[in-house]
Amino acid sequence: LAKTTQPISMDSYEGQEVNITCSHNNIATNDYITWYQQFPSQGPRFIIQGYKTKVTNEVASLFIPADRKSSTLSLPRVSLSDTAVYYCLVGDPVTGGGNKLTFGTGTQLKVEL
Amino acid sequence: GAGVSQSPSNKVTEKGKDVELRCDPISGHTALYWYRQRLGQGLEFLIYFQGNSAPDKSGLPSDRFSAERTGESVSTLTIQRTQQEDSAVYLCASSALAGGSDTQYFGPGTRLTVL
Numbered sequence: 517l518a519k520t521t522q523p524i525s526m527d528s529y530e531g532q533e534v535n536i537t538c539s540h541n542n543i544a545t546n547d548y549i550t551w552y553q554q555f556p557s558q559g560p561r562f563i564i565q566g567y568k569t570k571v572t573n574e575v576a577s578l579f580i581p582a583d584r585k586s587s588t589l590s591l592p593r594v595s596l597s598d599t600a601v602y603y604c605l606v607g608d609p610v611t612g613g614g615n616k617l618t619f620g621t622g623t624q625l626k627v628e629l
Numbered sequence: 630g631a632g633v634s635q636s637p638s639n640k641v642t643e644k645g646k647d648v649e650l651r652c653d654p655i656s657g658h659t660a661l662y663w664y665r666q667r668l669g670q671g672l673e674f675l676i677y678f679q680g681n682s683a684p685d686k687s688g689l690p691s692d693r694f695s696a697e698r699t700g701e702s703v704s705t706l707t708i709q710r711t712q713q714e715d716s717a718v719y720l721c722a723s724s725a726l727a728g729g730s731d732t733q734y735f736g737p738g739t740r741l742t743v744l
Binding site: 552 | 633664671672674720722731732733734735736737738
């Protein structure tokens with residue numbers, strides 16, 4: 517199972533770009549990298565998913581180096597509402613399987629004025 | 630369409646009692662997951678259902694925990710003889726496992742408090 521490691525917490529200010537890096541040294545060939553966001557008292561919400569290089573959507577970018585042993589979630593111009601816990605997840609999306617999709621410890625992002 | 634729903638939203642029970650938690654996945658989603666999240670902790674995988682395959686129960690912490698799913702619809706997580714350490718939020722997620730993606734859609738969770 518690909519275990520992930522993330523910083524426990526990060527602080528930022530409104531309008532700044534935030535980059536959260538996740539390490540996954542044992543990532544398997546078929547594994548994708550997915551990031552989720554969780555607000556207090558809510559279930560996690562999908563943000564972005566990628567396999568290699570760079571993926572961008574309307575809320576974030578995901579950078580994955582060639583060796584795929586890490587990935588970086590980039591949030592442009594954060595606002596107070598981006599304060600949440602961010603989880604990095606690696607696994608095989610085709611077969612799914614819960615335990616095959618191992619949630620990391622999560623990074624608590626705090627955005628201030 | 631409707632998202633994943635869970636009931637009850639909150640459950641307070643006494644130690645030793647049994648509880649049943651319900652999850653209604655998104656219609657058409659073949660995969661269903663149960664997770665446990667203790668206060669201030671990350672998500673802990675419990676069990677996974679995929680279509681008609683045998684469920685992956687590798688995350689269940691003890692034989693007091695069990696879950697069932699009828700076809701590709703409702704799932705019920707049962708905790709027998711509850712203990713105080715069972716207090717947590719129990720999250721359910723479903724996914725379509727389609728198009729090379731396993732994006733999980735989570736319900737709001739059931740907050741279980743064992744007194």
